[in-house]
Amino acid sequence: MGGLVKNGCNSASISITLCNKGSEAWQYEEYGRSITVVRRITSSGSSSYTLKDYRGRTVSKKRNDLNLILEQFNTQISNPCSILMQDTARQFLATSKAKDKYKFFLQATQLEQMRDDFDMITEHLLTMNDTIERKGRLIPNMQAKVNELNRELDEVRNTYNIRDKLRNCENKLLWAYAILEEHELERIAHEIELLESKAEKARQKLIKLDEIHGSKVENLPKFKEEERMLIARNEALAERSSEVIRQKKEGIRSMRRITDKIESLNKRNKAYNDFKRKSENELRKALEEEERLTRNQNTQTESKVHEYQQELEGRKKEIDLIVSDIRSKESQMSEATSEIRDIESNIKHLERKLQKNRREQKSIQNQGSNRASSISPDIPHILRQLNAHKDAFEKMPIGPIGLSISLADGAEEWATAVEANLKNFLQTFIVDNHTDRETLAKLFRHLKIQRPPFIIVQRFKHEVYDIPQNKLPSSQYITIKDVINVDHPMVMNVLIDNAGIESKVILPHRQEIEDLLFNKNSHTDPNIKECYDREGNRYFCKNGADVFFTNDYGEARILAASTEKRIRQISRWIQESEAEVRELKNQVNNVKASVEPFRRELAKLKNEKNGIMRRINTLKGLIRSEEDKIIPEVEPVNQEMYLEEIRNYEKKIEINLENIEAFKAQEEEISISLDPLEKQLIELKKEDAEIRKKVDTLDKEINNIRNIQEKYDQYKQNFQSNLKTISERLEQRQSEKETIIPSVQAKIDTASNICERIEMDVNDRTIPKLNAKISGYNERIKEREAQHRPFEEIHAEYTKSNEKLQDISNSINRQQSFANEIERNLLDRRQRWSRLRKSVAKRTQHCFNAFLSQKGFAGKLKFNHEEQTLSIDIQTDQRTISGQTTDTMQLSGGEKSFSTVSLLLALWETMECPIRAMDEFDVFLDGVARKISIDLLLQSAQQHEKKQFIFITPHTTGAIPKQRNIKIFEMFPPERGQTTIDQFAD
Numbered sequence: 001m002g003g004l005v006k007n008g009c010n011s012a013s014i015s016i017t018l019c020n021k022g023s024e025a026w027q028y029e030e031y032g033r034s035i036t037v038v039r040r041i042t043s044s045g046s047s048s049y050t051l052k053d054y055r056g057r058t059v060s061k062k063r064n065d066l067n068l069i070l071e072q073f074n075t076q077i078s079n080p081c082s083i084l085m086q087d088t089a090r091q092f093l094a095t096s097k098a099k100d101k102y103k104f105f106l107q108a109t110q111l112e113q114m115r116d117d118f119d120m121i122t123e124h125l126l127t128m129n130d131t132i133e134r135k136g137r138l139i140p141n142m143q144a145k146v147n148e149l150n151r152e153l154d155e156v157r158n159t160y161n162i163r164d165k166l167r168n169c170e171n172k173l174l175w176a177y178a179i180l181e182e183h184e185l186e187r188i189a190h191e192i193e194l195l196e197s198k199a200e201k202a203r204q205k206l207i208k209l210d211e212i213h214g215s216k217v218e219n220l221p222k223f224k225e226e227e228r229m230l231i232a233r234n235e236a237l238a239e240r241s242s243e244v245i246r247q248k249k250e251g252i253r254s255m256r257r258i259t260d261k262i263e264s265l266n267k268r269n270k271a272y273n274d275f276k277r278k279s280e281n282e283l284r285k286a287l288e289e290e291e292r293l294t295r296n297q298n299t300q301t302e303s304k305v306h307e308y309q310q311e312l313e314g315r316k317k318e319i320d321l322i323v324s325d326i327r328s329k330e331s332q333m334s335e336a337t338s339e340i341r342d343i344e345s346n347i348k349h350l351e352r353k354l355q356k357n358r359r360e361q362k363s364i365q366n367q368g369s370n371r372a373s374s375i376s377p378d379i380p381h382i383l384r385q386l387n388a389h390k391d392a393f394e395k396m397p398i399g400p401i402g403l404s405i406s407l408a409d410g411a412e413e414w415a416t417a418v419e420a421n422l423k424n425f426l427q428t429f430i431v432d433n434h435t436d437r438e439t440l441a442k443l444f445r446h447l448k449i450q451r452p453p454f455i456i457v458q459r460f461k462h463e464v465y466d467i468p469q470n471k472l473p474s475s476q477y478i479t480i481k482d483v484i485n486v487d488h489p490m491v492m493n494v495l496i497d498n499a500g501i502e503s504k505v506i507l508p509h510r511q512e513i514e515d516l517l518f519n520k521n522s523h524t525d526p527n528i529k530e531c532y533d534r535e536g537n538r539y540f541c542k543n544g545a546d547v548f549f550t551n552d553y554g555e556a557r558i559l560a561a562s563t564e565k566r567i568r569q570i571s572r573w574i575q576e577s578e579a580e581v582r583e584l585k586n587q588v589n590n591v592k593a594s595v596e597p598f599r600r601e602l603a604k605l606k607n608e609k610n611g612i613m614r615r616i617n618t619l620k621g622l623i624r625s626e627e628d629k630i631i632p633e634v635e636p637v638n639q640e641m642y643l644e645e646i647r648n649y650e651k652k653i654e655i656n657l658e659n660i661e662a663f664k665a666q667e668e669e670i671s672i673s674l675d676p677l678e679k680q681l682i683e684l685k686k687e688d689a690e691i692r693k694k695v696d697t698l699d700k701e702i703n704n705i706r707n708i709q710e711k712y713d714q715y716k717q718n719f720q721s722n723l724k725t726i727s728e729r730l731e732q733r734q735s736e737k738e739t740i741i742p743s744v745q746a747k748i749d750t751a752s753n754i755c756e757r758i759e760m761d762v763n764d765r766t767i768p769k770l771n772a773k774i775s776g777y778n779e780r781i782k783e784r785e786a787q788h789r790p791f792e793e794i795h796a797e798y799t800k801s802n803e804k805l806q807d808i809s810n811s812i813n814r815q816q817s818f819a820n821e822i823e824r825n826l827l828d829r830r831q832r833w834s835r836l837r838k839s840v841a842k843r844t845q846h847c848f849n850a851f852l853s854q855k856g857f858a859g860k861l862k863f864n865h866e867e868q869t870l871s872i873d874i875q876t877d878q879r880t881i882s883g884q885t886t887d888t889m890q891l892s893g894g895e896k897s898f899s900t901v902s903l904l905l906a907l908w909e910t911m912e913c914p915i916r917a918m919d920e921f922d923v924f925l926d927g928v929a930r931k932i933s934i935d936l937l938l939q940s941a942q943q944h945e946k947k948q949f950i951f952i953t954p955h956t957t958g959a960i961p962k963q964r965n966i967k968i969f970e971m972f973p974p975e976r977g978q979t980t981i982d983q984f985a986d
Contacts, residue, residue: 002045004622012625013040018073020054026072030059037066041621045614056286073914079108083313083917098869105863105870108907109840114833121826128819135812142805149798156791166777173770174751175758181744188737192730223705227698234691241684248677251670258667265656265663273653279645312619319616322609329602336595340588347584354577357570375402375558376427378449385443393436395460399429400453402558404491411483413534415559417506418480420536420551425499426558427453430490432460456494464489465496473527475752477505480532482753503529513539518546837865840910847909851902855932859899874899901933905940917950934960 005012018035020026026035032054041047051060051069106112379400390396398404405422407415419426431437437457444452473479480501486492495501505528507513513531517524517539530540536551751757760766845861852859858875876895904918918937938960941949945965957968 002041002043002621003618004620004625005041005043006625009043009625011040011042012621013038014624018069024072026069035069037069039620039624041624045618045621047617047621047624057282074912075915079110079913083915083919098864098871099867101870101872102863102868105841105844105907109844109910111833111837111840118826118830118833121822125819125822125826128815128822132812132815132819135808135815138808139805139812142801142808146798146801146805149794149801152789152794153791153798156789156794162777162780166774166781169770169773169777171751171755172758172760173767173774174747174754176760176762176766176770178744178747178751179760179762181740181747185737185740185744188733188740192733192737223698223702227695227702230691230695230698234688234695237684237688237691241681241688244677244681244684248674248681251674251677255667255670258663258670262660262663262667265660269653269656276646276650276653283643312616312623316616318612319609322605322612326602326605326609329598329605333595333598333602336591336598340591343584343588343591347581347588350577350581350584354574354581357574357577375400376453378447379427379453381447382444382449382453385447389443392439393431395432395436397429397431397436397440398460398488398490400426401428401430401491401494402426404487405559406485406487407559408483408485413508414478414480414483414506416536416551417532417534418484419559420538421480421501421504421530421532422495422499424454425495428456428494429453430456430458430460430494433457456498458490458494458497460490461493462489464492467496467502471527472502473505473525475749477507477525477528478753480504480506482749500529503527504532505530506532506534508534510537510539517541834865841865843910844906847906848902851905851936852899854902854936855898857895857898857902859902872899872903898933901936905936908940913947915948915950917952919952920954930955931959938966 015036015038018037019033020028020031020035021033025031030053031051034054036052036054036056038050038052039047040050049061049063049066050058051062051065053059103112106115386397401422402425405418405426407418429440431440434457437455440455441452480499481492481496483506484501486495505516507516510533513533516528517531518541524541530538532538538549538551540547841861841863845863848861849859852874856876860873862871862873864870874895901918908916937949937951941947957970960966960968
């Protein structure tokens with residue numbers, strides 16, 4: 001392409017100005033009333049595009065933007081009928097085959113592009129039908145599996161009748177034990193009434209001892225009240241400090257915002273100054289360019305531009321075909337690459353899940369039966385250090401709480417629900433006072449534990465809270481408190497205070513919970529705060545809304561009865577995940593193997609495309625070299641527009657400077673207001689230190705009084721031991737009563753929670769008889785359970801398989817319906833396309849014959865749409881039979897040229913394009929034929945005033961009439977010695 005640049009010049013440029021007006025103007029706000037396209041070719045062979053607005057400003061240098069403009073203006077560069085070379089038309093009439101003529105007709109009328117789109121849709125439809133058929137083959141096997149699981153469920157349900165009988169016997173057994181305990185309790189209560197009168201004198205002596213002790217510890221409430229007031233004062237001080245800090249931070253943020261605004265305004269002023277200088281430079285350059293162009297003379301020549309167009313258009317057609325192939329291959333490779341990425345993403349997800357399961361399996365195997373390790377790997381080490389430093393504590397800390405909790409007998413099924421509720425408390429330690437808390441926290445820091453356990457401070461008590469019955473849920477519901485055993489009263493009290501275990505109900509099924517909590521028509525027990533199901537899912541109401549949280553904690557690990565079941569479950573998950581990973585890796589390898597042939601074909605096509613593009617660039621450079629010599633008409637520079645822009649920038653700069661001064665004044669005011677806040681903060685810190693010092697002093701006094709209290713307790717204990725001879729029997733019976741009351745109440749509560757009271761006559765044979773029945777029922781249930789899997793496992797598998805079957809069936813139905821709709825629409829559009837093709841062919845045939853008749857010729861276009869052929873018959877003399885010919889190769893040069901003009905005009909009648917060109921249409925015409933052809937072309941142009949026609953002829957233009965809308969350009973003779981197209985081609 002560099003050979004097109006004139007000898008002695010470094011570059012050449014071609015400039016074309018397009019009108020950009022009307023309702024279909026392209027980005028009028030940006031380009032204005034005209035668009036100038038400039039292509040620059042360097043002597044080295046490179047080239048570039050520049051798009052300018054109506055003032056000559058560069059808007060874009062992207063080829064894609066030029067393509068969008070051509071599409072907006074419907075300029076069909078690839079249409080051979082839009083810009084027709086004389087050799088192309090002559091070759092079409094003389095040498096092309098019938099199929100080539102038919103293909104030319106389809107390309108010129110844009111029917112070929114529509115047909116290619118229909119073929120592409122047909123290929124996609126075939127792929128969709130294959131996918132639907134492949135899915136349909138899965139349905140029978142899945143249906144058979146669902147039927148088998150449903151049959152197995154029916155067999156398992158038959159065992160529930162035996163379970164009902166077993167449950168009835170168990171309820172009677174519970175009430176039998178409770179009634180026996182009640183009889184024993186009544187006997188002991190009668191004996192206690194007789195002994196209480198004897199113990200009254202001993203109580204009077206203890207009252208006197210309490211009076212003596214009270215005088216010594218009477219200052220304890222005073223000290224506690226003073227400590228409470230100091231703590232409240234310290235809290236108020238902290239609130240004041242927080243408010244001062246907040247005000248200080250707000251002031252600092254305000255200063256930062258003002259600083260940011262000042263910097264933003266300075267940046268804007270800098271940008272405005274740059275824009276102002278740019279406008280001044282543009283005005284100066286525009287004036288210089290106007291002066292330079294005014295002095296120049298239009299001495300540039302136009303020669304040989306259109307001689308390159310024939311080869312250029314042919315090359316562009318080859319490029320279009322190759323680009324279409326490349327896009328097809330790239331689309332296929334992109335789909336394969338996307339599929340590989342999806343599969344590899346699934347593989348990574350499964351591998352992460354595998355690692356997590358292996359770590360959990362290894363952790364469970366290493367922990368074994370050590371509950372402390374199951375709570376946290378750091379707990380055993382913490383307990384050893386606590387025993388080694390127990391003298392450092394006033395009272396030995398209790399914990400972790402998880403070691404003090406176990407499930408009640410028969411409550412193993414609630415392990416997951418209990419652990420999901422108490423998961424935040426299982427690692428917690430309890431201390432009696434703040435001193436012990438600091439000591440324990442210091443021990444955790446010394447051990448360098450990353451996530452130390454939480455510490456709760458609460459005075460130790462030796463009895464469990466007595467919760468009133470009206471504060472508890474109904475006895476028909478099981479709470480978390482009912483299903484756990486706690487070996488220390490403080491642990492139970494902490495769980496009641498912090499976890500609310502007495503108000504959290506557990507039920508086996510979600511539907512029961514929703515009926516209890518979320519049913520607006522039923523009365524919900526106000527003492528029930530939350531509910532948990534067997535899987536540990538949480539349910540509660542908040543602000544009138546129903547709230548549900550799934551269990552993200554997982555299966556029970558600390559309270560689980562056995563770890564072997566958990567290990568077997570994890571092992572099964574690992575095996576399934578490993579098999580799935582292997583299958584996915586095989587899929588990745590298969591897809592990668594299928595991509596390699598596409599990659600080789602794509603590289604071959606790109607190499608071929610690059611070679612053709614180099615030739616196209618060379619041809620375009622030669623064209624620009626010739627067209628660059630034309631100097632456009634000079635328009636006067638609009639100085640007022642540039643000056644107005646400069647004045648606007650100066651005004652904006654002045655406004656921004658005023659705003660900057662105002663912001664700086666605000667910044668100074670904020671800086672002055674921050675100084676008093678800083679002083680106030682220092683004073684608050686001093687006052688806080690003084691209050692803390694006083695609190696420490698009061699703590700020491702209170703500890704001294706507590707030491708006196710402990711001595712008093714010891715003395716009181718010794719005194720009570722001296723009264724043992726008097727109250728030994730009473731204490732023994734009271735102890736028996738206190739021992740049996742919880743047992744009786746627990747048995748009654750347990751039985752009441754399960755069923756209503758069953759009145760019966762209980763004797764020594766009642767309990768053995770019920771146990772025998774229960775054993776018989778259990779044996780029958782075990783025999784049936786050995787024959788079948790658990791109901792929950794079968795039900796879960798059935799539900800999953802049935803849902804999967806329904807999903808696939810629905811998917812097939814939707815896809816089949818969509819494919820049928822596409823097929824119907826495609827058939828309808830092909831029929832419409834055939835009718836349109838027939839109509840366009842008839843119109844072209846009619847117009848062709850009409851244009852030929854202007855010279856006394858007659859012609860016929862014979863279309864065979866089935867075989868896709870087009871033959872042309874031309875009769876040079878309608879009056880004689882001898883003038884008939886069926887072979888266009890027998891036509892003379894003038895007859896071929898006139899036939900070309902008639903064919904082009906006929907095709908122009910069936911196409912829409914704003915620019916149409918014809919090269920050397922009259923080269924072989926005689927005078928009469930040339931006049932008829934020119935009249936036909938001008939008449940066609942007059943009928944389409946809004947389209948631009950370009951006719952190139954080597955003959956004189958004197959016979960062409962002078963009209964307003966006809967412009968004639970005559971080229972100067974070429975300079976000899978300059979490179980020509982023929983020389984360049986050689």
